[in-house]
Amino acid sequence: MNPFKRDLGRRQQLGLFSTLASTELVELFSGCGFDWILIDTEHSPNELPNVISQLRALNGTGVSPIVRPAWSDMVLVKRVLDAGARSLLFPYVQSAEEAALAVSYTRYPPQGVRGVSGASRAARYGLDTGYLRGAADDICVLVQIENEAGLRNLEAIAAVEGVDGVFIGPSDLAASLGHLGNAQHPEVQAAIDDAFRRLRAVGKPCGYLTTNEAEAARRVAEGVDFIAVATDTSIITRAASALTQRMRQG
Numbered sequence: 001m002n003p004f005k006r007d008l009g010r011r012q013q014l015g016l017f018s019t020l021a022s023t024e025l026v027e028l029f030s031g032c033g034f035d036w037i038l039i040d041t042e043h044s045p046n047e048l049p050n051v052i053s054q055l056r057a058l059n060g061t062g063v064s065p066i067v068r069p070a071w072s073d074m075v076l077v078k079r080v081l082d083a084g085a086r087s088l089l090f091p092y093v094q095s096a097e098e099a100a101l102a103v104s105y106t107r108y109p110p111q112g113v114r115g116v117s118g119a120s121r122a123a124r125y126g127l128d129t130g131y132l133r134g135a136a137d138d139i140c141v142l143v144q145i146e147n148e149a150g151l152r153n154l155e156a157i158a159a160v161e162g163v164d165g166v167f168i169g170p171s172d173l174a175a176s177l178g179h180l181g182n183a184q185h186p187e188v189q190a191a192i193d194d195a196f197r198r199l200r201a202v203g204k205p206c207g208y209l210t211t212n213e214a215e216a217a218r219r220v221a222e223g224v225d226f227i228a229v230a231t232d233t234s235i236i237t238r239a240a241s242a243l244t245q246r247m248r249q250g
């Protein structure tokens with residue numbers, strides 16, 4: 001059983017967004033206490049071989065990989081699933097119909113439209129003869145809400161069969177609400193608070209990313225189910241800038 005999916009909604013899982021397409025950094029961060037690391041292909045220069053080597057780097061570490069396809073697209077999804085991704089974050093889901101399509105990309109016919117390869121990396125090159133039958137139960141589908149339409153349809157999206165969790169993306173949401181680059185704007189924060197309240201009301205596990213440490217601590221305390229509290233770049237740029245600043249002051 002996919003450990004991330006098994007624990008979703010049962011215990012809080014802390015995560016990191018990995019954006020630098022670096023196997024070494026993923027390996028390094030896997031020892032730092034995160035429960036999951038997101039391998040991004042939407043805004044990061046990660047191609048399939050990069051994704052596979054980062055999945056390998058996490059193998060056996062106890063850290064769950066989540067892969068974000070560049071788009072909610074049947075072919076992109078098929079490729080990352082065949083590569084061995086077991087938890088996916090689908091960007092820019094705006095309606096129940098789009099959420100149902102996302103789920104269908106992860107299911108073999110007749111439930112969905114995923115193409116069949118019994119010899120993919122996911123199926124251990126054919127050695128895992130139970131893969132095709134077990135894949136639907138194992139795969140975790142997370143959908144990302146990033147605009148006003150997604151917020152309007154939140155409960156309908158959360159109710160789609162096969163959607164395991166709903167992630168609120170603050171940067172795009174801020175842009176959609178007219179506050180580009182300012183996810184801390186009170187209107188954006190109020191919309192995020194409201195989204196989490198509504199998701200809790202319908203009992204759907206919710207996810208989030210913030211690189212603002214004060215907000216991260218608040219959202220962790222609130223009990224957001226799967227929460228990225230940093231990105232690789234936010235950790236490195238802050239630590240490096242603070243170091244050079246201290247040296248110049250000293």
Ligand SMILES: O=C(O)C(=O)C[C@H](O)[C@@H](O)CO
Pocket residue numbers: 017019043146168169170171172173209231
């Ligand atoms: O809307 C968001 O927030 C996101 O989708 C996260 C971004 O991809 C980015 O900030 C992660 O580095």
